[in-house]
Amino acid sequence: MSIGHTLLGLLEHGPRHGYDLKRAYDEHFGHDRPLHYGQVYATLSRLLKNGLIEEHGVEHGGGPDRKRYAVTTDGVTDVQQWLTTPEKPELYMQSTLYTKVVIALMSARDAEVVLDTQRHAHLKAMRALTTRKAHGDLADQLICDHALFHLEADLRWLELTAARLNDLRKQVTS
Amino acid sequence: MSQPLLNATGIVKAFGPTKALDGANMSVHAGEVVAVMGPSGSGKSTMLHCLAGIIAPDAGTVTYDGRDLGAMPDQPRSTLRRTEFGFVFQFGQLVPELTCVENVALPMRLGGMRRREAEAKARDWLGRLEVGDVASKRPGEVSGGQGQRVAVARALVTGPKVIFADEPTGALDSLNGEHVMRMLTDAAKETGAAVILVTHEPRVAAYSDREVIVRDGHTRQVEFA
Numbered sequence: 001m002s003i004g005h006t007l008l009g010l011l012e013h014g015p016r017h018g019y020d021l022k023r024a025y026d027e028h029f030g031h032d033r034p035l036h037y038g039q040v041y042a043t044l045s046r047l048l049k050n051g052l053i054e055e056h057g058v059e060h061g062g063g064p065d066r067k068r069y070a071v072t073t074d075g076v077t078d079v080q081q082w083l084t085t086p087e088k089p090e091l092y093m094q095s096t097l098y099t100k101v102v103i104a105l106m107s108a109r110d111a112e113v114v115l116d117t118q119r120h121a122h123l124k125a126m127r128a129l130t131t132r133k134a135h136g137d138l139a140d141q142l143i144c145d146h147a148l149f150h151l152e153a154d155l156r157w158l159e160l161t162a163a164r165l166n167d168l169r170k171q172v173t174s
Numbered sequence: 175m176s177q178p179l180l181n182a183t184g185i186v187k188a189f190g191p192t193k194a195l196d197g198a199n200m201s202v203h204a205g206e207v208v209a210v211m212g213p214s215g216s217g218k219s220t221m222l223h224c225l226a227g228i229i230a231p232d233a234g235t236v237t238y239d240g241r242d243l244g245a246m247p248d249q250p251r252s253t254l255r256r257t258e259f260g261f262v263f264q265f266g267q268l269v270p271e272l273t274c275v276e277n278v279a280l281p282m283r284l285g286g287m288r289r290r291e292a293e294a295k296a297r298d299w300l301g302r303l304e305v306g307d308v309a310s311k312r313p314g315e316v317s318g319g320q321g322q323r324v325a326v327a328r329a330l331v332t333g334p335k336v337i338f339a340d341e342p343t344g345a346l347d348s349l350n351g352e353h354v355m356r357m358l359t360d361a362a363k364e365t366g367a368a369v370i371l372v373t374h375e376p377r378v379a380a381y382s383d384r385e386v387i388v389r390d391g392h393t394r395q396v397e398f399a
Contacts, residue, residue: 116387116394123209126380134356148377155376159213162389 003035003043005082008052008075015056017066018044031143044069052078097154101161105169115162122151122158177240179204179368180336185224185234187217194220195231196391204335207359207369209382218372218388219340225370226259226338227251239335256281260329260337260367262358264344268313268325275300275309278328285332299327303357319350326358330365337362340372348377355381 003025010016010024018040026034047053052075059066071079097118104111126148133144161168178201187195194217202208202225212218223229224236227243236243238258243251261267268277278296283289300306303323308316316324322342329337339358343351359381362369373379387394 112394119387120385123376123379123385126376127382130377130380148380152376159374163213 001029002082003039004047004052005079007040007043008047008071008079011053011069011071012076012079015068015070017059017068019066021069028139031140047075051075097158098161101165101168102172105165105172108173111165111169112162115158115165119155119158122155126151176203178202180225180236180238180370182221182225182236183234185221185231185236187220187224187229187231193391195224195234195388197234198388198391198393200225200386200393200395202336202368202370204368205363205366206384207362207371207382209379209385210370210372210388211374211376211379211385212388213374216388217391218374221388221393222338222340222370222372226261226336227255256284257332258335260332260334262322262325262329262337262339262342264341268321268328270313273310273312274305274316274324277313277324278331281328281332295331296327299331300324302361303327317350318346319353322346322350322354323357326354326361330361330367333365334367337367337369338372339369341374342371343373343375343378351375351378 006025006029007021010021010028016024018037021044022035022037022040025040044053048055048069052072053069054072056068056070059068097114100114101111103109104114129144129148129151133141133148136144180200180202182198182200185195185198186193198217198221200208200210200221210218210221220229224231224234227236227238227246230244238254243254246254268274269280272280275293275296278299279287279289279292282292282295287295297306297309300309303326305316305320305323305327308320308324313321313324322345326342329339337358342358343354346354355378359369361367369382371378371382379385384395
């Protein structure tokens with residue numbers, strides 16, 4: 001997740017100070033991983049240095065004065081470019097699970113146990129997400145769905161591998 | 175743990191030369207949702223049919239509430255299926271000539287309940303499953319998701335102890351499938367019914383409390399904390 005681009009995107013709605021940005025970020029995107037204040041101010045400092053944001057007055061309140069930041073034209077262009085650049089598809093070519101299955105077969109252990117154990121762990125995680133979805137708002141549901149679909153892809157791979165274990169055994173032990 | 179409500183041991187079932195089940199075991203306790211998973215042709219639907227007493231295994235025993243289904247004469251077993259079991263299939267299997275409310279009322283009518291009372295209960299269940307507005311329509315006039323919720327209402331209306339659901343969302347898109355699963359499992363929890371859920375979809379299985387895997391006619395159960 002690009003924190004810088006996300007903060008720039010949030011600033012497109014209008015100038016905000018760091019605390020306000022952190023709160024908006026956590027509300028929309030930080031369900032499981034809220035931002036640390038240090039991350040917010042370090043990122044703002046970098047964006048300021050790169051000319052993507054600028055200071056936009058100081059907010060006086062009960063506590064210490066707080067600087068407000070606004071996105072610059074370059075910052076808007078940067079957000080636009082980020083949004084239209086596709087994320088690199090993850091290929092997952094280095095699979096620990098595949099390695100475990102092969103090692104189990106090579107050593108004449110029960111590879112089905114490896115797959116069963118993993119399936120159980122995946123389903124357990126999927127149950128937790130399904131329960132969370134039932135009580136969450138739409139944003140939370142979409143985040144959980146994203147995780148659920150990825151776990152489901154793993155499980156489909158597990159099933160396919162289970163169906164091909166005999167062939168794989170012959171190949172890796174020949 | 176208490177005694178299982180349904181218990182299958184050493185189930186063998188062949189169709190011609192093909193052994194669909196070859197010594198399968200499975201138990202279900204009252205109120206729990208168990209997913210029966212496995213690839214196509216693994217024997218999971220045959221397992222469900224044996225557990226429900228729809229087909230008789232060639233060998234092995236199925237007991238329900240301590241009673242041996244195989245030793246039970248046809249008539250009481252049929253009554254048991256109508257009163258204690260509920261069924262949801264992939265394509266609903268609603269009677270096309272009847273309206274939705276008549277479909278849901280059907281198991282109660284077969285049990286001798288008067289039409290007015292049976293249809294009042296049916297309407298109540300249709301409302302609980304948020305399809306009260308299709309009560310007067312025939313199954314061919316409602317969407318797949320609505321039809322499947324009508325089928326869930328029909329499965330629940332008699333207050334069954336066990337609901338057998340065979341790929342209940344197999345014909346639905348993701349969103350409708352989720353809606354049906356949430357309503358089915360919520361209603362089952364509310365009434366205390368156990369659910370045996372046959373599915374090859376992990377996201378559907380995620381509505382269960384635990385899973386049983388069927389592969390090549392054998393059952394595999396992982397017992398972990």
